[in-house]
Amino acid sequence: DIVMTQTPLSLSVTPGQPASMSCKSSQSLLHRDGKTYLYWYLQKPGQSPQLLIYEVSSRFSGVPDRFIGSGSGTDFTLKISRVEAEDVGVYYCMQGTHLPTFGGGTKVEIK
Amino acid sequence: EVQLVESGGGLVQPGRSLRLSCAASGFTFDDYAMHWVRQAPGKGLEWVSRVSWNGVNTEYADSVKGRFTISRDNAKNSLYLQMNSLRADDTALYYCAKDRIYGGSHTISFDYWGHGTRVTVSS
Numbered sequence: 764d765i766v767m768t769q770t771p772l773s774l775s776v777t778p779g780q781p782a783s784m785s786c787k788s789s790q791s792l793l794h795r796d797g798k799t800y801l802y803w804y805l806q807k808p809g810q811s812p813q814l815l816i817y818e819v820s821s822r823f824s825g826v827p828d829r830f831i832g833s834g835s836g837t838d839f840t841l842k843i844s845r846v847e848a849e850d851v852g853v854y855y856c857m858q859g860t861h862l863p864t865f866g867g868g869t870k871v872e873i874k
Numbered sequence: 875e876v877q878l879v880e881s882g883g884g885l886v887q888p889g890r891s892l893r894l895s896c897a898a899s900g901f902t903f904d905d906y907a908m909h910w911v912r913q914a915p916g917k918g919l920e921w922v923s924r925v926s927w928n929g930v931n932t933e934y935a936d937s938v939k940g941r942f943t944i945s946r947d948n949a950k951n952s953l954y955l956q957m958n959s960l961r962a963d964d965t966a967l968y969y970c971a972k973d974r975i976y977g978g979s980h981t982i983s984f985d986y987w988g989h990g991t992r993v994t995v996s997s
Binding site: 764794796798800802804810811812813814817823855857859860862863864865866867868 | 918919920921933935936969974980981982984985986987988989990
């Protein structure tokens with residue numbers, strides 16, 4: 764199984780300030796079809812996960828442009844350009860290049 | 875609006891069985907593969923199983939292979955998970971999730987999730 768490692772475990776951010784989190788995979792996520800199947804999900808408190816980013820950097824329908832995904836190979840980053848109060852929750856990365864596995868999550872809190 | 879509503883969870887003794895259901899609406903159900911994903915209390919997410927749009931092809935996580943069976947009834951817009959030989963470490967919130975790709979794909983991703991149904995395995 765591919766192991767997904769997320770850092771940091773938690774972030775405390777002032778509203779309006781940027782935030783950044785990392786996701787590293789134990790193997791390259793570049794598929795033989797040339798695409799990289801790395802996703803970001805946000806699980807808000809008491810809710811089910813919601814898709815934010817697919818295939819490294821594409822925002823899902825309705826996701827604000829302050830969410831920016833980047834990376835390649837084994838190293839990926841999710842940045843929030845200006846954190847808002849509604850962004851609190853746990854962010855999970857997931858790889859779909861092989862049978863899917865999730866990272867352990869990064870918890871974002873507001874200062 | 876896509877809606878996925880899970881049911882069938884509950885408290886069950888180790889070694890017993892349980893069948894989960896997921897009622898789907900708001901999209902053309904038989905155009906998409908469907909999945910079960912679980913989350914143990916206070917823990918992260920674990921993909922459990924996938925069924926293709928037509929129910930012919932299935933895949934399972936190693937942790938449930940041979941014990942769980944995924945199926946679907948496209949006439950009823952419903953997804954199922956038959957869970958046998960349940961163990962304490964199967965205790966989790968079980969989510970039904972819609973595949974992101976129309977018609978299915980060689981990869982797995984989810985765009986919509988239900989609210990989950992809780993399964994507790996304990997004597």
